[in-house]
Amino acid sequence: MILNPTDWLWGLIGGLMIGGAGAVFLLANGRVMGASGILGGLVDRSGWATWAERLSFIAGLVLVPALMLPLFGPRETHVTDNIGVIVAAGLLVGIGTRLANGCTSGHGVCGISRFSLRGIVATVFYLLAGGMIMVAARHWLGII
DSSP, X not given: OOOOTTXXXXXHHHXXXXXXXXXXXXXXXXXXXXXXXXXXXXXXXXXXXXXXXXXXXHHHHHHHHHHHHHHHOOOOOOOOSOHHHHHHHHHHHHHHHHHTTXXXXXXXXXXXXXXXXXXXXXXXXXXHHHHHHXXXXXXXXXXX
């Protein structure tokens, strides 16, 4: 895989945008910005008191990349063509975020930045688990 000399810049910009969004969300609402909790509150109806805010957040996650597509064009990814793997990965991530009471945005971005022990521990464990799954799926099972 040959990297474009500006690939790191896109990662930096994306990280700054996520971190900035997390800070604004915390300052404006007094709550941590965790995408799985925001979506989960809509699905299980525990967050219906703030449904408009939650739906706006989720819509932004979907619409902003779609709106950026005409400006920057499609980006190359290395996502597998195996739809079964994609569905299984999505289900496992969803189950994992509910079990861990949070996702990468909640624990990784917002938790670590607030020096939350729970966020730091959760992030260490999901990174280790993700690494082990990738090694197993790619090198041992050959499905990715």
